[in-house]
Amino acid sequence: MIRKLWPHARKYSPYILMGVLCSAAEAVFELLIPLVMSDIVDIGIANGDLNFILKKGLLMVVMAMVSLCFGVGAAALSSIAGQGFGANLRQAEYARIQTFAFSNIEKFSTASLVTRLTSDVNTMQLTLMMGMRLLVRAPVMLVSALILSVRISLQLSNVFLVALPLLLVMVVAILTRVGPMFRSLQEKTDALNLVVQENLTGIRVVKSFVREEHEEQKFSRRNLDLKTTSEKAFGTVVINMPIMMLIIYGTMIAVMWFGGKMVFAGTLETGKLMTYFTYITQIMMSLMMVSMMFMMMTRSVACARRIVEVLEERPAINNAQAKTDRDQKGNAVPAAVKDGSVDFDHVFFKYDKESPEWILRDIDIHIPSGATVGILGGTGSGKTSLVSLIPRLYEATEGTVRVGGRPVSDYTMEHLREEVSVVLQKNTLFSGTIRENLLWGNPNATEEQLWDACRAACADEFLERMPDGLDTDLGQGGVNVSGGQKQRLCIARAILKQPKVLILDDSTSAVDTATDAKIRSAFSNELKHTTKFIIAQRVTSIQEADLILVMDGGAVVAQGNHAQLMETSDIYREVYESQQKGVSIGG
Template sequence: MRKTLWPHLRPYSRWIALGVACSAMEAIFELLIPLVMSDIVDVGIANADQAYVTQKGILMVVMAMVSLCFGLGGAACSAIAGQGFGANLRAAQYEHIQEFAFSNIEKFSTASLVTRLTNDVNNMQMTLMMGMRLLVRAPVMLVAALFLSIRISYRLSNVFLVALPLLIVVVALILTKASPLFRSLQEKTDALNLVVQENLTGIRVVKSFVQEDYEREKFARRNNDLRATSQKAFGMVVINMPVMMLIIYGTIIAVMWFGGQMVYAGTLEAGKLLTYFTYITQIMISLMMVSMIFMMMTRSVACAKRIVEVLREVPAITNDAAVTEQDENGKLVPATVRDGSIDFDHVSFKYDSASPEWILRDVNLHIRSGQTVGILGGTGSAKTTLVSLIPRLYEATEGTVRVGGRPVKDYTMEHLRDAVSVVLQKNTLFSGTIRENLLWGNPNATEEQLWDACRSACADEFLERMPDGLDTDLGQGGVNVSGGQKQRLCIARAILKQPRVLILDDSTSAVDTATDAKIRQAFATELKDTTKIIIAQRVTSICQADLILVMDGGRVVAQGTHEELMKTSDIYREVYTAQQEGVSIGG
């Protein structure tokens, strides 16, 4: 775990060292002040020497100011190191998550990853900030105060032989009980975040089905679980304080009893006893600080393990097998997709290698570059899974998928996915303007190119009615546009890439048939050389395609043109007839 986290902490090692030095010096100056105070009582006041008292008083003020300066320096250094460490951890996790395949993200869940990026990192950086100060200040004060108190009175220091073991036992017991509870606490936080995320993301569905009460009950259950676990975890921590105070005040009473007798007997000066009380307080406060830091570290260790799990997760899909080729200047560069031809060579797939169930089974296909391919099949026939293998959103379990004549593993994911544009079943737009979302397709697109893409996707029809046009703010997730408008904007974004392969996964389901026909016509004229793969439920959306695939049970059970399939495929013919009858009835 230390090897994984240290690289993110190393850039701030100098700040940590400087902060530790400042905290140590702050503690040392604080410890010297009681000695000066003892001299004032035993020498200055005892001898009625005003000049001596003034001199020592000024020295105390100077020492306090120096201690304050070191304290401020330590606080500044700990803040820089802690916040920097936290920022590095968040950045490292976020960058690593970007490399995850879908299977990696599904392993953790989105809500858990958000918690690890925020809550867990916050706990670690707070522990570092507090630890830099307290883990230095407390031991220095503890050891130095013990040494100085023993120097004042060896006999009186025997009180610590009882107090210290008691404190150590109490802290050890509490830490043993609290450690597993903090791990559980973070898991309960994940569960609560999942409910909140689902509710807010699907708030329209919740309201349309009038399920607010059900969602409230689900939230209440998770919230109560988190509260109960928090009470157990922090209840153990809270016990630490009264037990510590009991031991501290017991120690003070014992020192007062035995020290008072020594002062009365003349074996200990009153000023020394007063100084001794100061050191006792510092020793006990130091022990309280140490125990508090250990409590924080217990939770921080639980958070660190969760963060390390993310950082050590090996992406299921990597660029390790990518090859290079020579460019026109003879320089070796990553292989690029030359054309939009696609081949499936005995491809099979399942999400979990241990699962006995295959999602795709022995798929063999050849799609020529520039062809328009339609895919038809019932729910669960693995249409989306099939096209997801082309840009390597998932990896084929068996067989080989080729794009542009090369196995997809020969390309880096950046080059492959830059050549394959996908409009997924679930359309996603991001907060910001329409222009900012469209520029994902081509960051250098001109105003004319943006509007051309919008016209091809029939998005210009509603954009021209918007006062701000392309600069209209979409809101979070594109809530300011309808489902059909969102689909057309996503298609326009994909067109802007001018990809070798364009995949539309039921991406025109929310538009009317006339608009669907216009979009398909635009594809035929604007993207002649692009291979177009269209998954659709409406036969009319794909009947003009060069090749139509009929899928059932994870297999391609038929392929051909519309006319060929009407003669050879019972499934295709039944779907077409049923839809035509539905149109006739509707008309």
């Protein structure tokens, strides 16, 4: 685990090294101070030598100051290293997540990824910070104090023979119990974050269905669960404290008892006994630090494992099979999408490899470049799944999907998605101005191109009414435009891209029929050579398409143009007639 995470801390190794040295120096000075004190008592006070006492007293103050400086230095260095390590780790994780395919993200869940990016990294950061101090300080203190106290009195040091094994047994007993608890603690945090995230992103739906109370109950259940688990975990940890203190005080009383007798018998000087006391305290304290350190390590091992899982996750879809072409000069260049032809060769697909049911069954369709394809089908019939195979958002389980005559895996994802544009059912605009959002489609678009695209998508009419036009600021996720306006902006963004294949997944569902027709006619003018896939609920939206696919239960049950389907497909005719009726009654 350490080997996998170390590269992210390597940049800070000078800070870590310096911090560790400072910590060690701090500990050494702290240990030397009691020796000076012992001299003051046994020589200065015993001889009534005020000069000696003052001199040694001054030395003690200086040593304390030096130790303080090292302490401050160690703290500063460790927090620089800790924060830096945390930032690097977050960056690496975030970069990794960007390479994930949808299926990878679904595997972890977005909420868990957020926890792994924030709370887990924070724990690691803290562990490094504390670890740098405690892991050095505690052993240095422990070993040196042990040696020094044995030198003061071997006889008195027998108390350790009882105290140390006792402490050891305690620490091991607690550690074996809390380890699994911490792992489950992080999982409970995931569960809580999932509720929060779902609720906040869907707050409009929650409110309109008056589900606040239900959501609150769901939250409080998970919250309680988290609380109980943390209580159990940290409860076990805090028991550690009083038991340790008990052992420490027990040891002190024993030392006082035996040491006092030795002083009376004249075999030990008073100053030495005082110094011995200080060392005992330091030994015990450092043991306590070590046990706390282990406690924290158990927690961070759980977090580290979760972070490493993200860092090592292999993107389900990658450029491993991307092929290269030769350009005129004979140099190797990444394969480019030649034209907009799309072929499905006996494609089978399911999201979950283990599931027995196919989501798409034996899809075998061949679409020439520039054609317009309409897709009609009930919800859940697999329309969205079908088109998401074209830009390789998911990978066909069996069979091949080809664009421009080559399997989609031949292209790098960047090249493929540059040419295959998708306007999804649930589309997202990002916070920023409308212009910024449109420029995603083509960063070099001129003002004129922007307006052309908006005109084609019928977005110009409402843009002109907006006070700042293209520079209108969209709220988070585009909240201050209506659903239909959002759809039109997304279409404009896709048009700007001038892709070879354009997929519209129910993307005109929120605009009226007249606008829908205008957008479609703009498509045939602006995007003549683009292959267009239009998924729609209304037959009128796809009526003029070159090819219409009727989908049911994951299969294409009928295909042809409008006239052909009216003759051959009962489903199509029924849908058409029922919608015509609606129009004539409504109109």
